Amino acid sequence: MENLTYFLAATLKRLRQQRGWSLSQLAAATGVSKAMLGQIERGESSPTVATLWKIATGLNVPFSTFISPPEAEHPPTYDPQQQAMVVTPLFPWDPELRFDHLSILLAPGALSQSTPHEVGVVEHVVVISGELEMRLDDRWRRLKAGEGVRFAGDRPHAYRNASGQTTHFHSLIHYPHS
Template sequence: MDIAAHLSAKLKALRQARGWSLTLAAEKTGVSKAMLGQIERNESSPTVATLWKIATGLNVPFSVFLQSGEPPERPVFDPQNSDMVVVPLFPYDEQLRFDLFSIMLAPGALSESSPHDSGVIEHVTVISGALDMQVQGKWQTLRAGEGLRFAGDEAHGYRNSGPERAHFHSLIHYP
């Protein structure tokens, strides 16, 4: 699956299904009209943080952008020059209302996440390496086997200050 082409088509389809102009989509997502247009024209790949903003503004689960409907392929979101690789383990489940992702964060990488929709709860479990998490403005380090549950509807961040890739799972629960 060509992830950039998939993101382009999915964004355009979701926006048009709502009857939103690019201007309105920019207002709702906090992503500039120019950037949204570039993504829709497949001229630019969004970062994970930008894609989260778009998903939140459109009120859809993040994994909607990663699902191709072509099993058994497991899409990977790894935009150019990205230090963060996201693989959906369990795409959004309508009945249970969650996504589960496997995420790799390169040494020195930082990903800041804007608040998700109200009531979203995130569960992070470190599989290998160490992961610094910023929740409520404070950083804390999680090591392999440790986890953290927090309100995803507040700004938060992920940082790898260690020498090896940090591998973690993120379960996002939607109210």
């Protein structure tokens, strides 16, 4: 976990400096406070999945940029009592194919609201086990194991597990060419 925290801190700082941005500019672009961004860059704070989504969206980079260190560690352990959501990349980011393929565990009762991705992003969600409720265009839709949905990811959407069991789903996110 320490290596992942260091990787996240170094990646965030590198991306910010590549753009020539101050922490204030990064905060304005991501909607994450300057104080929190500074703590992440110094390795003093482990951001939530929702915060990482905001940062990735604000920087216009794939989500997996922050969670796929070159020398991948053991898969994260998951304790639904401690973590509402765990995201694990299934395939590394491929700049030619331009997609993230993520495996996501959502704890019972958990809700994750996603800020819109960049214009043109298309997301595919397939439930592996359990049930997932998704909010798209202010309407909730229930998906069971084996069911999926494809949608424009450039609008607000949310994931909710209203059941008493952990929900496991995959998210394949296609990013448009700039």
